[in-house]
Amino acid sequence: MVQRERATIHEVAARAGVSEATVSRALRGLQHVAPETVEQVRRAAAELGYTPSRSAAALATGRARTVSVIVPGVASWFYAAVLEGVDDALRAAGYTVGLVSLSAPDGGRRPLTAAELHAGQAEAHVVIAFELDDDEQALLRATPAPIVTVGGAVEGVRGIGIPEEEAAGMVVEHLAALGHRRIGHIGADREDGLNPGIAAARRDAWRAAVARLGLEARPEWFASGAFRIEASRDAALRVLTGPERPTAIFAASDVSAFGVLLAAQALGLRVPQDLSVAGIDDHPYSAAHGLTTVRQSPREQGARAAAMLLRELGVRGPVPPATPIELVVRASTGPPA
Amino acid sequence: MVQRERATIHEVAARAGVSEATVSRALRGLQHVAPETVEQVRRAAAELGYTPSRSAAALATGRARTVSVIVPGVASWFYAAVLEGVDDALRAAGYTVGLVSLSAPDGGRRPLTAAELHAGQAEAHVVIAFELDDDEQALLRATPAPIVTVGGAVEGVRGIGIPEEEAAGMVVEHLAALGHRRIGHIGADREDGLNPGIAAARRDAWRAAVARLGLEARPEWFASGAFRIEASRDAALRVLTGPERPTAIFAASDVSAFGVLLAAQALGLRVPQDLSVAGIDDHPYSAAHGLTTVRQSPREQGARAAAMLLRELGVRGPVPPATPIELVVRASTGPPA
DNA sequence: TTGAAAGCGCTAACAC
DNA sequence: GTGTTAGCGCTTTCAA
Numbered sequence: 109m110v111q112r113e114r115a116t117i118h119e120v121a122a123r124a125g126v127s128e129a130t131v132s133r134a135l136r137g138l139q140h141v142a143p144e145t146v147e148q149v150r151r152a153a154a155e156l157g158y159t160p161s162r163s164a165a166a167l168a169t170g171r172a173r174t175v176s177v178i179v180p181g182v183a184s185w186f187y188a189a190v191l192e193g194v195d196d197a198l199r200a201a202g203y204t205v206g207l208v209s210l211s212a213p214d215g216g217r218r219p220l221t222a223a224e225l226h227a228g229q230a231e232a233h234v235v236i237a238f239e240l241d242d243d244e245q246a247l248l249r250a251t252p253a254p255i256v257t258v259g260g261a262v263e264g265v266r267g268i269g270i271p272e273e274e275a276a277g278m279v280v281e282h283l284a285a286l287g288h289r290r291i292g293h294i295g296a297d298r299e300d301g302l303n304p305g306i307a308a309a310r311r312d313a314w315r316a317a318v319a320r321l322g323l324e325a326r327p328e329w330f331a332s333g334a335f336r337i338e339a340s341r342d343a344a345l346r347v348l349t350g351p352e353r354p355t356a357i358f359a360a361s362d363v364s365a366f367g368v369l370l371a372a373q374a375l376g377l378r379v380p381q382d383l384s385v386a387g388i389d390d391h392p393y394s395a396a397h398g399l400t401t402v403r404q405s406p407r408e409q410g411a412r413a414a415a416m417l418l419r420e421l422g423v424r425g426p427v428p429p430a431t432p433i434e435l436v437v438r439a440s441t442g443p444p445a
Numbered sequence: 446m447v448q449r450e451r452a453t454i455h456e457v458a459a460r461a462g463v464s465e466a467t468v469s470r471a472l473r474g475l476q477h478v479a480p481e482t483v484e485q486v487r488r489a490a491a492e493l494g495y496t497p498s499r500s501a502a503a504l505a506t507g508r509a510r511t512v513s514v515i516v517p518g519v520a521s522w523f524y525a526a527v528l529e530g531v532d533d534a535l536r537a538a539g540y541t542v543g544l545v546s547l548s549a550p551d552g553g554r555r556p557l558t559a560a561e562l563h564a565g566q567a568e569a570h571v572v573i574a575f576e577l578d579d580d581e582q583a584l585l586r587a588t589p590a591p592i593v594t595v596g597g598a599v600e601g602v603r604g605i606g607i608p609e610e611e612a613a614g615m616v617v618e619h620l621a622a623l624g625h626r627r628i629g630h631i632g633a634d635r636e637d638g639l640n641p642g643i644a645a646a647r648r649d650a651w652r653a654a655v656a657r658l659g660l661e662a663r664p665e666w667f668a669s670g671a672f673r674i675e676a677s678r679d680a681a682l683r684v685l686t687g688p689e690r691p692t693a694i695f696a697a698s699d700v701s702a703f704g705v706l707l708a709a710q711a712l713g714l715r716v717p718q719d720l721s722v723a724g725i726d727d728h729p730y731s732a733a734h735g736l737t738t739v740r741q742s743p744r745e746q747g748a749r750a751a752a753m754l755l756r757e758l759g760v761r762g763p764v765p766p767a768t769p770i771e772l773v774v775r776a777s778t779g780p781p782a
Numbered sequence: 783t784t785g786a787a788a789g790c791g792c793t794a795a796c797a798c
Numbered sequence: 799g800t801g802t803t804a805g806c807g808c809t810t811t812c813a814a
Contacts, residue, residue, distance in 0.1 A: 114563075116806095116807060116808085117807065117808065118807075118808095126784075126785085127784065127785045127786075128785090128807085128808080128809090129784075129785065129786080129809075129810080130783085130784060130785075132808070132809060132810090133783095133784090133809095136809090140783055140784085141783070141784085142783060142784090145783080145784085157559075159560070159563055159564065160807085160808075161504070161566065161806090161807055161808065162500070162509075162566050163499070163500040163501075163503035163504045163509060163566065163806085163807080163808090164500075164504050164790090164806070164807035164808035164809085165807080165808055165809075166500035166790090166808090167498070167500045167501050167504050167789095167790045167791065167792085167806090167807080167808070167809090168789080168790055168807080168808045168809040168810080169790080169808085169809065169810090170790070172499075172500060181529060182519060182525045182528050182529050182532075183522060183525040183526050183529055183729070183744075184525075185520060188519045188520040188521075188525045189520050191519050191544075191546075192518060192519050192520055192546055192548055193550075195519075195544060195546045196549075196550050204543065204544075204564075204565060205544055206541065207528075207532060207541075207542055207544050209528075209529055209532045211529055212533075213530075213533050213744070213748070222494075223496070226496055227496065227541075228541060229496075229498065229499050229500065337729075337730055337733040338732065338733045341733060366730070366733070367733065370733060370734065373710075392520070392674075393674055393703070395675065396674040396675045396678060396703070396704065396707060397707065407520075407550070411550070453790095453791060453792090454791065454792060455791075455792095463800075463801085464800065464801045464802080465791085465792075465793090465801090466792095466793075466794085466800075466801065466802080467799080467800055467801075469792070469793060469794095470793095470799095470800085473793095477799055477800085478799065478800085479799060479800090482799080482800085497791085497792075498790090498791055498792065500790090500791080500792090501790075501791035501792040501793085501806090502791080502792055502793075503792090503806090504790090504791080504792070504793090504805095504806045504807065504808080505791080505792045505793040505794080505805080505806055506792085506793060506794090506806080507806070
């Protein structure tokens with residue numbers, strides 16, 4: 109099929125022998141169009157390779173059929189997966205994603221501003237909220253368009269995420285059930301005004317779960333790895349070279365856990381004989397590393413966020429139920445030697 | 446600033462006491478507008494929080510100011526980085542990225558079709574070409590809109606990528622210079638009609654470089670890991686348990702190299718004393734793993750692709766020069782024991 | 783069930 | 799330098 113200039117609704121109407129209005133109605137599946145007319149219009153459109161102009165439709169209706177996805181950057185497994193999930197759900201509804209990546213070329217991050225939020229002319233927004241500072245969170249609350257956050261709850265804004273206490277509890281209980289009495293944690297500190305949600309929740313849950321089991325959560329058994337692999341490795345090196353080192357480490361994310369595994373390797377500690385390690389996420393590399401973890405599906409979370417927004421925008425279709433989180437036991441955890 | 450209904454150019458014109466055409470000209474920085482008029486218009490626009498409607502502008506000009514990015518999926522470090530690079534460059538030019546992720550929820554991939562390509566109303570396309578089959582490549586050649594591929598060259602379409610033979614040569618020569626005589630390769634096979642470009646290029650370059658150095662490239666020293674971590678681990682296990690195992694492995698990508706490192710660990714081989722490992726990419730986790738690799742910048746490649754297209758679309762601005770690839774030597778390579 | 787006409791918010795050609 | 803006019807390709811009344 110040779111590419112010519114894009115056909116217009118006018119041409120389709122001429123070819124089908126009907127008016128433009130009828131073509132519009134027929135192609136959008138509106139009621140009160142004779143079945144045979146619909147058929148004619150469809151055929152004419154197909155023959156001309158007609159694709160309706162989004163801009164024209166947007167202008168006429170005032171709805172751009174776009175939902176923006178605000179991400180701190182897209183080069184992170186979690187963010188990318190959420191983005192894919194949103195994309196899936198939107199595509200199915202004839203919507204498109206307006207990507208707003210806040211990552212700057214220098215590795216930094218642009219602030220989220222009203223201009224940034226509105227530039228894409230989106231009807232609604234999915235916001236990954238892990239790294240938002242207070243101003244940015246306030247902006248979300250002040251925005252009239254529907255918003256759903258994923259990861260890192262923002263007060264006053266609907267959010268999708270996993271039950272943090274439960275996830276952390278699953279890991280700690282699993283380790284305790286294996287016989288561990290000294291369970292450390294590599295997570296993250298509150299950083300300069302950024303949303304501390306997830307990091308704090310998992311750290312608190314570690315303390316709570318450990319206490320519940322009658323064990324200790326010694327301060328020196330915690331260190332911040334900022335959810336990054338190198339920093340987590342270094343944090344684990346500190347924790348594991350202390351006087352009475354933990355026999356197990358609960359890492360706040362799988363990437364943190366990879367860092368812990370590297371630290372163990374550097375120290376000559378066998379996993380799981382000398383050190384058990386478990387994370388949260390089920391990162392794509394976790395199975396290969398034999399990492400015990402709590403599985404969550406960011407892709408599904410993205411799809412659910414999009415579905416919620418679409419429903420609010422008047423698009424039919426149910427919001428799929430959330431798959432419960434699940435402990436995935438692999439080779440990185442076992443009884444202490 | 447309270448959010449009201451979006452202001453229109455009409456309101457700005459009224460407030461500034463000029464015509465809509467003048468507002469349009471002033472805001473777009475066109476010539477022949479009195480400086481003081483520009484100032485008035487700017488102020489009025491700011492006071493009203495005016496943001497021009499993209500759909501209206503697109504309809505009026507016939508240009509959507511959108512470039513689509515076609516990716517097999519976004520949950521891969523490389524693809525995501527390219528996407529960010531494209532996003533950077535487009536944003537700076539007032540363009541937006543139309544994301545077309547071909548990944549399906551079930552883990553599969555939708556085919557790239559003309560409808561998919563045109564649905565976003567993009568003026569041009571950046572296509573990640575690693576996984577395109579013959580039909581899809583033909584589609585690219587038949588598309589009139591400007592296209593640039595990144596990764597996996599497609600005949601007849603401009604592409605951006607690194608010099609493959611040189612990259613592979615750097616790794617092999619580095620290993621040989623350390624004294625290795627048995628250098629294996631974990632890469633990928635040609636898979637069912639997919640673009641075999643990168644995989645074949647690196648494999649051929651391995652053979653050529655090894656031959657050039659007067660060494661052998663025994664068939665049993667190669668195995669396919671399909672660029673995935675588990676498959677690469679398994680491939681490496683096969684290669685490393687053969688009769689005369691290699692003392693060094695050139696992995697076709699850093700992810701493949703991670704798999705090789707896992708295999709070494711499983712076999713109790715010390716890195717680099719018993720086995721040297723090197724890849725290509727400089728993946729974000731590579732530094733933490735101490736992996737020797739050839740650094741390439743997908744983000745920059747994406748930015749360059751976008752810049753090329755923008756220039757073709759008549760947007761001012763230079764195409765940034767490519768940073769040359771570079772061997773990054775880390776702890777995973779050393780002289781054979 | 784269908785058509786005619788008006789208009790979405792902007793830009794571009796042409797006057798002045 | 800600036801205003802006027804006529805669309806861009808759709809959707810949506812309102813009539814018929």
